[in-house]
Amino acid sequence: MCLAPNPADREDLEFLAQWIGLQLADAHARGGIASGGESIGVIAEDLQGRRDRLVFELVEMNRQDRRQLLSDHRSFQCLLSSKGTLAGLDQVAPD
Numbered sequence: 261m262c263l264a265p266n267p268a269d270r271e272d273l274e275f276l277a278q279w280i281g282l283q284l285a286d287a288h289a290r291g292g293i294a295s296g297g298e299s300i301g302v303i304a305e306d307l308q309g310r311r312d313r314l315v316f317e318l319v320e321m322n323r324q325d326r327r328q329l330l331s332d333h334r335s336f337q338c339l340l341s342s343k344g345t346l347a348g349l350d351q352v353a354p355d
Contacts, residue, residue: 289300307314 288303289298291299293299293302
């Protein structure tokens with residue numbers, strides 16, 4: 261089974277990334293804390309107006325995620341080439 265290529269272009273992906281980022285920020289801002297308040301106050305206090313700190317932390321987290329993603333992909337490719345496709349798939353979905 262072969263999947264068709266995704267016709268999304270760079271502009272689509274940038275829009276999606278921005279939208280997901282806004283949703284995530286909103287979820288974090290509305291999230292609760294142990295004392296019952298909203299987390300936006302704690303986040304603002306932690307940043308203390310230093311937007312560059314937030315950007316640095318987000319970029320660093322993304323770098324770590326990318327490294328892990330690439331490592332996982334290499335592992336997956338290695339297993340795929342040595343073990344073949346998903347074990348038992350031929351039993352569940354025979355040709």
